[in-house]
Amino acid sequence: MLIDDLSAALPADRLVRDPDVLRGFAHDEAEWAPHALPAVVVRPHTAEEVQTVVRSCLRHGTPLVTRGAGTGLSGGANAVEDCVVLVTDRLRAIKEINEQERLAVVEPGVVNDDLRAACAERGLWYPPDPASSPWSTIGGNVATNAGGVCCVKYGVTRDYVLGMQVVTGTGELVRLGRRTAKGVAGYDLAGLMVGSEGTLGVITEVTLRLRPARAAERTVAGYFDTTVAAGEAAAAVAACGILPSALELVDRHCLAAVDAWKNMGLSTDANVVLLGRTDAPGAQGEHEASVLLECFEKAGATWAAQSSDQAEADALFAARRLAYPALERLGPVLTEDVCVPTQAVPEMLARIDRAALRHDVVIANIAHIGDGNLHPLLVTPPGDETARKNAQAAFEDIISGALDLGGTVTGEHGVGLLKQPGLTRELGPAVLELHRAVKRALDPQQIFNPGKVFHEGTPA
Template sequence: MIEPAVLTETLSHDLAALAPGGQVLTDDASLAEYSHDDAEWAPFEAPLAVVLATSTTEVAAIVKYARKRGIRIVPRGSGTGLSGGANGVRNCIVVSLELMREVVEINVDERYAVAQAGVINDALREAAAAVGLWYPPDPASSAISTIGGNAATNAGGICCVKYGVTRDYVLGLTVVLADGETVHLGRRTAKGVTGYDLTGLMVGSEGTLGIITEVTVKLLPLAGRVEQGIIGYFPSLPAAGAAVAAVSSEGIVPAALELIDRTCLRAVDDWLQLGLPADAHVLLLAKVDEPGAAGRELADRVAAIFTAAGGVDVEQAADSDDVARLFLARRMAYPSLERLGPVLTEDVCVPRSAVPEMLSRIQASAARHDVVIANIAHAGDGNLHPLIIAPEGDLDAKARAKAAFDEIVDDCRALGGTVTGEHGVGLLKLPGAAVELEPRVIGMHQAVKDALHPDGLFNPGKAFPQTAKA
């Protein structure tokens, strides 16, 4: 029998030879760090090793090596996921793409960019802006999440209510398949319908079908957008939800419509000292970006809806610094709450008309299970993020939090919603996915995975209820 230390040394030596430009980590601290993403409530195991790859060629070599030895592979970006999609599993290597940070090309004439998977979302946006172009998808983690991870989870974000999610911008992908072969999917033209949409299949597949190493995304012109912000404070979550539903029913599509409740506001202001009002219960943040008179008229309409729904201190801001400061509060809500204790993050999405009722049910769950639930939301598209906080080490509180989590998922589905709007199924949402997806549909998922990946070594047990192969 080979001693674990000898096995680790041999594995480390082999992987280092396969990834000469990268790094191989096998120390306990690194294995612990890379064993899970930000969804620490999901189960995880320490990997055998972590490889920080620097090229598609290295990733392909590692996959071929692992397949020959029956070692599982968990792909990882920067580990900002909130569903356990990058969590380690038994007998696995974590392959991180975080060192693959090159923006390979920005084509101004055809308006597309090619980026390695480890490029940070904001870095891609900045590179595009430098030549007058714009990459719209902007998850709240845009400053730290990678474009490859965004594609693997089909990430959403603050602007998606108007501009769509990651899938709407991915034109093509470079993907390493389970046998170690590399394929190039999609196109770089404005249109193209040759064959099945295998690019769309890979986007959102959570690393279960292949490892995305390069992404081609379409870009929009940066010019022609004039942002105006509208804010309003509401006495309750249902009142704010009513305003959200009213904006939708009026046929208005804002560039953003975000909700932050009192618990989040206090946590953010205590940490960042942004000067947010101490007595605010719920804040709605809207943004419109139509230029000229059309934009001003639309901002006035949103402000009037906020007021009619019970909003107070409704204001409009054309100053970009003021708008950015308030949206910073939204982006920093999750890390601010993490400072208070472990956070169990929900990601339900309901019809916009059901937002008021869903917010009421979330409040009822908090009271029924005696837990603190903070609320942030991409309210404009019905994507709600109740954040359930449990004190460190309090097992009873953790059990109550999990009960509230499950109840919120059930309520979401009862209102015609889906169990995950943008974070992915990962591990946390497997029970909900098992109920939401019809048995035949789950079988279709499994058939696709089996066809591309009969060994089942890529990220096993995640993204949908599946049969482990190893």
């Protein structure tokens, strides 16, 4: 039996079999995504122990689902029947921060904000900053190619992954990528692993590119009557020739939910708040802040100003990060993650509004609007089956709208289970088969995260 095999090869505290505990590892934060109770949870402490788990699963033909902190929003970490869930939370060492080479070597269970804090102590900066950065782990960020607030200027996780250590679909422990600033030896297999959602191997270590610490940011805030007006301001910023360090949208639903939870006193008379930041130094920073302000005003902001109170500015961005968990307290939240070209943002926001009216669903909006990555949050009353069906119908309308406008079904959350139909429409049969060919080559026994993304069983 697999359990006997694992028990013989690993220390006793690595295995979890209590059904009550297993239930806590059975799914991520995706609402209504199917999941099952795993046969066992394994929490390895070393790469070699991960290799032992993979080899045991290969011998027994057992599905293996890798899980980080479980903060995903697409069902990518959900357990399937009789699977092993491998949890990386004990692999949490920051092995190296190299100031001269500007790189860090970390295990996958390191929390994003912990790495960022450790880098800051050395005058360095790790840019990717998803809203879940206080809880999500580097392994999960790599698996979904996570983005965040600053990605409009500084890119997403893939832009910072130099190399990694991986247990492969044949049970080998190998190194992919490099430590050097440049390198084109062979295919970019490390890049292929980024965003693969645990379907091609198990990451046991990541080498990350770092940047020097940046200048303090200037914040510009604007209030708008509609999301479409805020979208027009964002499109104007994209067209004006500057690149803000952040450009975020938060609507009234989100601010009210944060206030009700944290009593931050941020609710305003505005329906939508647009938050722009620039980290350009000196006179260039002042110029960029003035351009942001002008774009906001010309797009019809009812009020706009450059913040002179850093604490107030930071509180607005904190509210942006807290929006999802605050709304989740009100009832089930189905989270979208579409991305469209920046000039299509106003039209996409209008389509989201129409979907809310068409299906009688409350849709709150947060967005990394500067790069077209929108996160409509479909909020439903607990236990309301009609509301659930309406929300799922609106979810599909939003996906269709994004594809019609030349966008993609996921900007940073991953495909997992929720976006499989949309992925099929986006890629088409020929390209989908290319993905499946890669999956077959790197996971010949099909044990890694089966049923997710572009699994062989997904209808084309």
